[in-house]
Amino acid sequence: MAGINEKPDPPISAYQFKTNLFDIEKSTEEGKKRTFTGVAYSGEVIQSHYYWGDVIFDLDTIKMKTPLGALIDHDPGRRAGVVRSTTNDHQNGLKVAGDLLSNKNGQEVAQDSDEGYPWEMSVYIVPGSIEVFEKGEVVVNGRTLKGPVTIFRNGVIREVSFCALGADDNTSAVAASHTPKQFNKQEDTDVTELEQLKADNQKLTTERDNAVTELKQFKETKRTEDIAALETELKTQFSAEDKTAYTAMDDSTFAFAAKQLRQFSVGGQQTPSTTQSNQTNPVLAHLFTHQANSGQAGAGQAQGSTLDHAFNQFAAAQK
Template sequence: MPEQNEERLKYLFNASAIEVPKAEEGQKRKFNGTAYAGGRVDGHWYWGRSGVVFDLDGIEIDRPTALLEEHFSSSRIGVVREVDTNGKINVSGDFLTNTKAQEIVQDSDDGFPFQMSMMIDPGSIEEVAQGKQVVVNGQTFEGPVTVFRQNRIREFTICSTGADRNTSIKAFSGKSNPNPTKEETDVTELEQAKARIQELETQNKQFAAAKREAEITALAKDLGKEFSAEDIAEMKTLDDSAFAFSAKQLRQFSASSQPPAGQQQQQTNTVPAHLQYLFSHQATGGQGGQAGQGQPQGSALDQAFAQFAAAQQGAHKS
């Protein structure tokens, strides 16, 4: 489905569960629900914990009004026939007979908890500061709170979840005048900061994993070999410094094991003394000190890498 733009998302609010009564003989399947309970709607991803109140005085709602799926105009599933705005917004209507509408009806019959949502278009927005009061819909609200006035409802929709994670809508049913404290607002800001930190950490981990994949691919190309799944798993667990050091040593070892034609390779000139125990089998070939007998170079390189990676992994864990 197409992505919702952020400006539009600011005015989408989830409401309470929608009810789908059993069908009456010869009639269309109907629905009813409370799109707005008349109080403060808090926890919205954009308007925050301080909440929003929708002034019902003079609100405009087309009759009939479209009922959509997840706010997408291409997913027409029903028609809102009746609207009651006396202190709250209660709606009722019937479903269409298309395939998508019937799927929702069937899922509802099977017990899926659909919820209703709406898009509200305010003519003006009033910000009530902390310590101030405002009367809306016969109720008194203490600031901070945002009040939408001269409102128009453009659409109603059915959502699969109470807070639509795909479009970042995080609103809940209107509650009668819950007044959040400064501490609650601070907690919300802290939660948002923690969520942002977690998001950045996830992105960093994904970047590091992609970088390590590229480094492993480059190392395999330089060594002219294909690593086993076990080798790759070991390399992914090494920290950056351990991997860089082991890759450098393996490249040096691979280069030193291929001397110019006619020249005797002197391994001790290439491999550091404290690491020779890892690579000594490359010179002996595992055959009583006779170099190159019964063991191809690639196999020796595999064993050298395995021993080296195991040593580095053990050092890293300790």
């Protein structure tokens, strides 16, 4: 039974198909253009394509206008030749013939071929319509096929390319000739492994982000507890502004600030004769006492200088 393919828009690589090797004529005369021939499509079913499954091009409706560009690896910036003529029948498939350009790309193809390099043809075809036969039989290119099979109708070949063997092992193309299934199974395996690697990478990224969030929450909770413990120890209540400042400190700065506050509180408990307003922070009361008595001589003066120095250290740490 036939149906219209409802897959999402495929990547460009799904329309690029490897075919057979190019036959590049050996150089015979000085200045004569080098020619090439090849089978752009054999007419057989392309088995186990990574995107389409089993797929076949309808040779009766296929279109290929000449002259047609011949590129290297489907790169428009690497023009290497021109297809001048084509032949098309069910028995021999779609054959092409053309000549190489005299530019560096054409010379590269010719020179590598002369040294024995097996350039492989790849075609870029854009189908006019795509039919999917899930069940039953259908005749295409004189061959009776059983579903499921995908049929490209009214396909237009936009260009052919000289490709290095193995250049498309990322499944950007598969052989558009009668190719054993094992080759395409390996491509399917590569695609599956790539998808698995992407999934594993996403999982690791999520786990890392969750761990960072948990660590941040733990540190915030720990700092809140440390501030509350410091208030209890010093028998004071920090303002909301002070708590915000202490929360924003890194661990070393907060530890230093807490140490200084403890030192300021030592000996700074108020006596009845020196009791100040309840609004005065008892942590700083001792500093105020020594600043008020800074004119006295002896040990008190030395002690006041020491505390002033400690307070300056604390203030510098806050900055």
